[in-house]
Amino acid sequence: MDGLPVNTQDFPIWVNAAVFLAASIVVWSGGVRLTIYVDRISTLTRLGQVFAGMLLLGCVTSLPEVANVITASSAGIPALAVNNLLGSAAINVFFLAIGDAVVRRDALTSIVASPATLMMSVLCMLVLIAVAVAITTGDILLYGVGAWGLALAAVSVVSFWLSSGYADRSPWKVSDKREESKAEAETGEERGPLSEAVWKAALAGAVIFAAGYVLSQTGDALAQQTGLGAGMVGFALIGVATSTPELSTIIQSIRLRRYEMAFGQVLGTNFVNLSLIVLADAVFPGAAVINELGRFEVLSSLLAAGLIGIFIVGLLERRDAAVLRMGYDSLAVVVLFLGGLAALAFVQ
Numbered sequence: 140m141d142g143l144p145v146n147t148q149d150f151p152i153w154v155n156a157a158v159f160l161a162a163s164i165v166v167w168s169g170g171v172r173l174t175i176y177v178d179r180i181s182t183l184t185r186l187g188q189v190f191a192g193m194l195l196l197g198c199v200t201s202l203p204e205v206a207n208v209i210t211a212s213s214a215g216i217p218a219l220a221v222n223n224l225l226g227s228a229a230i231n232v233f234f235l236a237i238g239d240a241v242v243r244r245d246a247l248t249s250i251v252a253s254p255a256t257l258m259m260s261v262l263c264m265l266v267l268i269a270v271a272v273a274i275t276t277g278d279i280l281l282y283g284v285g286a287w288g289l290a291l292a293a294v295s296v297v298s299f300w301l302s303s304g305y306a307d308r309s310p311w312k313v314s315d316k317r318e319e320s321k322a323e324a325e326t327g328e329e330r331g332p333l334s335e336a337v338w339k340a341a342l343a344g345a346v347i348f349a350a351g352y353v354l355s356q357t358g359d360a361l362a363q364q365t366g367l368g369a370g371m372v373g374f375a376l377i378g379v380a381t382s383t384p385e386l387s388t389i390i391q392s393i394r395l396r397r398y399e400m401a402f403g404q405v406l407g408t409n410f411v412n413l414s415l416i417v418l419a420d421a422v423f424p425g426a427a428v429i430n431e432l433g434r435f436e437v438l439s440s441l442l443a444a445g446l447i448g449i450f451i452v453g454l455l456e457r458r459d460a461a462v463l464r465m466g467y468d469s470l471a472v473v474v475l476f477l478g479g480l481a482a483l484a485f486v487q
Contacts, residue, residue, distance in 0.1 A: 152364045159357045163383050165350040166203075169343045170387030173199060176340035178395055183333045199344040200388060200404065201411040203351025203381035205418070210356070212419040217428035218436070219377065220419045224412045225436060226378025227385075228267060229443035231405045232450065233476045234386045236469035238401060242393040246466025248453035253399050255302055259406040260451045262298035266413050267444035269294060271437045278429035285427030288417035295414035299407065347384045354380040374439055374483060409443070434486050442479035446472050 204227055211220035239247040273287035281289060385408055392401035419428045453468030462470055
């Protein structure tokens with residue numbers, strides 16, 4: 140696949156590795172700044188942490204996946220495009236566990252109190268299970284795109300909408316909000332007008348898109364040069380590359396005590412990414428992309444669903460117990476993710 144003006148596979152592997160590293164640093168820096176600006180926007184507009192994370196951070200940090208899906212699928216490699224999306228879905232949840240270990244000393248889920256976060260988690264898990272069902276049953280073309288692709292996009296959008304307003308509609312509230320009040324008092328960087336925060340967030344998003352696109356392309360070149368298969372390339376290498384913005388925004392959100400924003404960003408990104416399957420369909424010159432997938436992608440989607448399921452248990456339990464600087468649920472997520480990678484390597 141060649142999405143850049145020059146063929147990155149013609150470069151020596153060390154050149155691609157250097158460009159990959161440089162782009163990663165740029166994406167990381169952009170993600171940190173974006174989180175600060177989105178936090179300011181959410182405070183000034185009273186959007187709320189969950190909605191700001193889901194809508195603003197989630198959509199912006201999905202831009203590298205958009206670029207990769209278009210280039211990979213239009214080049215006739217839909218498996219690479221879809222595995223990037225499924226890999227990002229699992230890796231984003233894994234990054235929450237990493238953020239828990241790096242920033243906090245107790246369980247992250249013990250202080251996440253919004254019912255909207257639970258709603259998002261359940262709906263995202265169901266959409267991922269629907270992806271596995273779609274791959275198992277097969278797809279048909281409808282108006283030039285797959286019927287399952289259209290359905291998954293519609294369900295993702297509806298899930299996004301249901302989650303965004305659930306905090307106001309929820310009949311129940313968590314009574315213990317020890318950290319939440321403290322988080323509201325510490326607003327990070329609030330100074331400056333709303334217009335300034337908006338244009339700075341837009342600039343950070345543009346930087347993330349450009350650098351994320353370079354990441355996906357050089358990552359693909361490195362994958363081809365190292366001889367890895369398309370499934371594992373899309374899931375692991377390209378998935379990690381295009382999820383770099385999420386890691387920086389997750390860690391920065393937790394540092395700012397915007398825990399709901401961290402969860403909202405991850406789950407919002409996953410909703411956006413899963414809806415991009417229809418985009419892969421639209422630009423793929425062949426049949427429905429779902430029909431190009433198999434056991435590897437079924438396992439990928441179920442792995443991501445399982446990781447979210449573990450965090451749902453943690454959100455319901457809300458215990459402070461931790462080991463190795465992370466909650467037991469985060470540790471379980473790390474173990475399952477690493478085990479899932481081994482299983483994916485086996486079935487590829």
